Amino acid sequence: MARAPILQLTEISLTFGGDPVFDGLNLTVQPGDRVALVGRNGSGKSTLMKVMAGLVEPDRGEVVTPAGISVGYMEQDPDLSGFATLGDFASAALEPGEGYRVEMSAEGLKFDAARPVATASGGERRRAALARLLAEAPDLMLLDEPTNHLDIEAIGWLEDQLSQTRAAFVLISHDRAFLRALTRATLWIDRGAVRRQEKGFEAFEAWRETVWAAEDEARHKLDRKIKAEARWAVEGISARRKRNQGRVRALQALRAERAAQIRRQGAAAMELDAGPQSGKRVIEAREISKRFGERGILKPFDLRVLRGDRVAFVGPNGVGKTTLIKMLTGEIAPDTGSVTHGTNLELAVFDQTRSALNPDISLWDAMTTDPSMAVSGRSDQVMVRGAPRHVVGYLKDFLFDEAQMRAPVRSLSGGEKARLLLARIMAKPSNLLVLDEPTNDLDVETLDLLQDILGEYDGTVLLVSHDRDFIDRVATSTVAMEGDGRAVIYPGGWSDYRAQRPEREAPAAPRNPTAAPAQATPAPAPPKPAKSGLSFTEKHRLEELPAIIARLEAEIAKLSEFLSDAEIYSRAPAKAQKASEAMRERQEALEAAEDEWLALEEKAG
Numbered sequence: 001m002a003r004a005p006i007l008q009l010t011e012i013s014l015t016f017g018g019d020p021v022f023d024g025l026n027l028t029v030q031p032g033d034r035v036a037l038v039g040r041n042g043s044g045k046s047t048l049m050k051v052m053a054g055l056v057e058p059d060r061g062e063v064v065t066p067a068g069i070s071v072g073y074m075e076q077d078p079d080l081s082g083f084a085t086l087g088d089f090a091s092a093a094l095e096p097g098e099g100y101r102v103e104m105s106a107e108g109l110k111f112d113a114a115r116p117v118a119t120a121s122g123g124e125r126r127r128a129a130l131a132r133l134l135a136e137a138p139d140l141m142l143l144d145e146p147t148n149h150l151d152i153e154a155i156g157w158l159e160d161q162l163s164q165t166r167a168a169f170v171l172i173s174h175d176r177a178f179l180r181a182l183t184r185a186t187l188w189i190d191r192g193a194v195r196r197q198e199k200g201f202e203a204f205e206a207w208r209e210t211v212w213a214a215e216d217e218a219r220h221k222l223d224r225k226i227k228a229e230a231r232w233a234v235e236g237i238s239a240r241r242k243r244n245q246g247r248v249r250a251l252q253a254l255r256a257e258r259a260a261q262i263r264r265q266g267a268a269a270m271e272l273d274a275g276p277q278s279g280k281r282v283i284e285a286r287e288i289s290k291r292f293g294e295r296g297i298l299k300p301f302d303l304r305v306l307r308g309d310r311v312a313f314v315g316p317n318g319v320g321k322t323t324l325i326k327m328l329t330g331e332i333a334p335d336t337g338s339v340t341h342g343t344n345l346e347l348a349v350f351d352q353t354r355s356a357l358n359p360d361i362s363l364w365d366a367m368t369t370d371p372s373m374a375v376s377g378r379s380d381q382v383m384v385r386g387a388p389r390h391v392v393g394y395l396k397d398f399l400f401d402e403a404q405m406r407a408p409v410r411s412l413s414g415g416e417k418a419r420l421l422l423a424r425i426m427a428k429p430s431n432l433l434v435l436d437e438p439t440n441d442l443d444v445e446t447l448d449l450l451q452d453i454l455g456e457y458d459g460t461v462l463l464v465s466h467d468r469d470f471i472d473r474v475a476t477s478t479v480a481m482e483g484d485g486r487a488v489i490y491p492g493g494w495s496d497y498r499a500q501r502p503e504r505e506a507p508a509a510p511r512n513p514t515a516a517p518a519q520a521t522p523a524p525a526p527p528k529p530a531k532s533g534l535s536f537t538e539k540h541r542l543e544e545l546p547a548i549i550a551r552l553e554a555e556i557a558k559l560s561e562f563l564s565d566a567e568i569y570s571r572a573p574a575k576a577q578k579a580s581e582a583m584r585e586r587q588e589a590l591e592a593a594e595d596e597w598l599a600l601e602e603k604a605g
Contacts, residue, residue, distance in 0.1 A: 003031055006069045006140050006168060007052060012061035014051065021047055025061070025194055027187065029140060033168040036179045036201040039189030041399075041415035041443045045172050046076065048189065049142050052170070072138035076145055076414065078129035080117045086128040087113030093136050105131035108157035109150065110317065123149030123317075134161060141169040147178055148414075148440050151317040152466045152494075174442055176201070176469035205444075270398070270422060270449055272457045273385040275429025276560075277587075279342035279553065280307050280594040282432060282460045283328050287337035290323060297323055299485040300337060306598075307342075307431075310454065310461040312471045312493065315481035321464045322352075324479070324487065325434060328462065343553040343590065344560070348430035352437035352464070354417050356424065359410035363400060363420060366409055367391050373427050384427045398423045414441030422450075431459035439467040468494040534604050542604065545597040552590040559583040 005028040012025040021044045029035065029052075039045050050056040053073035054063060065071060083089040090102040090113065106113045111127040120128070126149050133141055147155050155178060162169060162182050170187070173179055179201035186204050188195045190211075197207050283305040290297040297320035305311060305328070313321040326332045328339060329347060349356075357366060367373060368391055373382045381388045392405055398419045404412075412420065418441050425433075433454075439447055451473045454461055465471055471478065472493035480497055481487045490497040534542065559579050562568065569576045 004066060005030055006066065007071065008062075008064045009052065010062045010064070012051060012058045012063070014047070014056070014058045020192055022051075022058075022192055022194070027194055027196065029168055029170065031139075031168055032166065033170070034162075034182055034184045034200070035168075035170045036183040036186045036204065037170050037172045037189070038179075038186060038201070038204060038444065040445060041413060041419075041441070043189045044192070045189055046144055048194070049073065049144055049170065049172060050075075053142050069140065070136075070138040071140045071142065072133045072136050073142040074126075074129050074133045074144060074146060076126070076148070077122075078125055080120075080125055080128070083117050085113065085117060086111060086115050086120055086124060089117065090128045090132040090135060093132070098135070101135035101137075102131055105134045108161070109154050127154075130158070137165075137167065139167055141165075141167055143169060144172045145174070145414075145441065146171070147173055147175045147466070149317075150466065152314060152468065153316050155466060155468075174439055174444065174447060175467055176444070176447075177467075270426055270453055271385075272426055272433070272453050272459075273429040275346045275431050275459075276344045277458070278307050278344045278346075278431045278460065279549075280591055281305075281340075281342045281549075281598070282307055282309070282345065283342070284340040285328060285334075285337065286340075288327055288334035288339060289336045290320070290327065290334055296485040298327075298334075298481075298487060301487045303328070303479070303487075303489065305460060305462075307460055308458070310463065310474050310476045312463045312465060312475035312478045313481065314465075314471065314478055314494065314497065316483055319481045319483050321481055322436060324481070325436070325462050325464065329432070329434060342594075343556055345432050346428075346430045347432045347434065348425045348428060349434045350421055350425055350436060350438050351434075352440065354421055357409050357417060357421060360408060362406045362408055363395060363412075364391055364405045366420060367395065367424065367427075370424065373424070382427060385429060394427070395420075395423060415443060415446070418442050419446070432462070433457070433459055434462045436464045437466070438463075439465055439470050472496075534600065538600055538603070542597065542600040545593055545600070549590065549593050549597065552586050552593060556583060556586050556590065559586070 007029040009025060009027050013023045014021045025048075037045050037049065047056060050073070051058055051063060053071055054065075055073065078089075080086070080089045083092065087099075087102060087106070090105070091099050094101065102113060109127045109131055111124050111131070113128075113131075115124060117125075130143075130146055133143070146158060150158065155175070159178060159181055169182075171179065171183060183200035184198075186197045186199060186201055186207070188197070188204065188208065195211070197203065199207070281304070283303065285301065285303045287300040287302065288298065289300045301324075303311075313324060315321055323332070327334045329349075330339065330341065361369070367382045368379055370382075373384075380391055382391050382394055383389075384394055392402055395405065396402075400416070400419070404416075409417065409420065418438070422438075438450065442450070447470060451470065454474050461474070463471070463474060472495050475493040476491070478490045478493060478497040479487050480490060480501065490500050492500075559582055562579055563576065563583065568579075
């Protein structure tokens with residue numbers, strides 16, 4: 001027997017003063033549904049969810065929720081006005097004595113329920129909204145990007161809670177692993193239409209490619225038919241004008257049909273220029289540590305980053321991942337130890353707070369007022385990887401339209417702000433890229449493109465992310481920070497780290513007082529120090545190589561400064577040629593010295 005739906009949308013149409021967001025939309029949600037809601041940034045996912053929640057009134061159509069069915073909605077920017085603390089907001093709809101539900105969620109989601117709303121960060125507010133939804137336990141949960149601002153442990157906790165719930169839920173998320181683990185059906189918003197497949201997100205991409213392939217085939221057939229009919233119209237219409245007016249009208253209808261077809265939104269035309277090649281040794285950290293007052297962030301830690309490495313940093317929020325990266329890039333100094341940088345480093349940073357974006361200026365100004373990108377004397381052009389581009393044309397590459405160019409940055413969605421920041425970063429050459437939570441708010445297609453770009457990038461990447469799938473796709477090694485000040489390096493991505501990670505020590509079994517005392521086991525003898533595998537000559541060479549590398553780096557820097565004068569090639573071509581040859585020789589010598597140093601370091605153990 002078919003079950004009655006718990007939510008039904010019938011012939012929903014909605015516009016915001018322009019093209020329809022939805023027109024004639026029909027969908028139902030059944031009891032127990034676990035649905036992924038997917039689509040490009042700006043396709044209307046959040047708007048549809050607000051219609052389902054009853055927060056946005058459609059222009060036409062009907063939203064029906066049966067009597068007795070409760071619907072809960074977690075939005076991206078919750079309104080906490082009127083509440084003193086996060087806990088007050090999270091427990092506002094609960095009966096007396098049910099506050100423990102919020103406490104359980106607060107522990108799993110890692111936020112302080114006693115924190116005043118006035119001092120809470122955006123991430124803490126979102127976690128409070130998520131805790132409120134889970135505590136209320138509605139029959140249908142609508143979750144808009146619930147994993148944003150959660151660390152991997154909290155995402156795992158939420159994944160476990162949703163896997164056990166009997167409630168139906170609809171999820172918007174960029175986190176592939178999260179969607180694959182939880183969903184059993186998929187709603188796909190594409191150009192105002194909503195399609196449904198009774199399979200989870202795991203099957204979405206194959207489904208999407210099948211639909212698009214069928215569209216392309218149908219469009220190709222239509223184009224061929226129009227071409228044939230147009231040839232007939234030109235060659236034969238004058239002789240058969242009276243008899244064939246119907247065929248002419250059919251041709252006009254075909255052309256109208258072709259014009260009415262809505263083209264798929266293309267992918268952003270992103271590109272990274274690695275700029276000048278860095279030395280093989282990019283970062284060498286030895287015995288670095290950090291404390292803030294009584295709190296130890298990092299115990300003595302060694303890390304060697306080579307050109308082309310993609311290093312992911314994982315761990316709970318607040319454990320010190322961003323602090324470690326800032327030490328590695330030289331933004332803050334370690335308390336102990338040293339950090340050495342290789343030659344020719346050009347740094348670009350994508351920070352999770354989007355602090356490089358001024359919310360009060362327009363997109364146009366965000367690009368043209370940056371001294372590092374502005375073209376002298378031109379307010380409508382930016383320098384993109386060494387060549388001037390019109391700001392409108394360049395931002396169109398990142399899927400912005402002309403109507404947005406003069407809008408303030410604050411009006412952009414989270415995904416659009418991420419794309420704008422990527423546009424700024426990708427305009428400049430870089431060979432060391434720091435990405436701090438780059439996946440937040442980006443749609444699946446843009447994440448695919450970003451992953452491909454990073455795969456082809458000749459530079460080095462330091463990545464902080466809670467997106468397990470993205471880490472698996474990008475990282476060549478993973479630095480795990482688990483809150484005790486230790487940082488441990490594992491080869492590979494997230495799945496490799498989890499497979500290699502030693503199990504935490506089990507708690508000691510309670511002692512049975514009636515049992516015979518166990519025989520003491522002698523502690524293992526400390527291991528003898530390993531003998532160095534270096535000969536006397538190799539030890540001496542290992543000691544002198546850092547000075548040789550430093551000298552070569554200094555000489556390369558001077559030659560690079562000399563050759564940076566564009567007029568030197570016309571003013572003194574012989575000197576420019578000689579300097580170029582010297583630069584090439586020293587770069588080859590530097591690479592050989594770094595290779596030798598690395599080989600001796602490995603041999604020394």
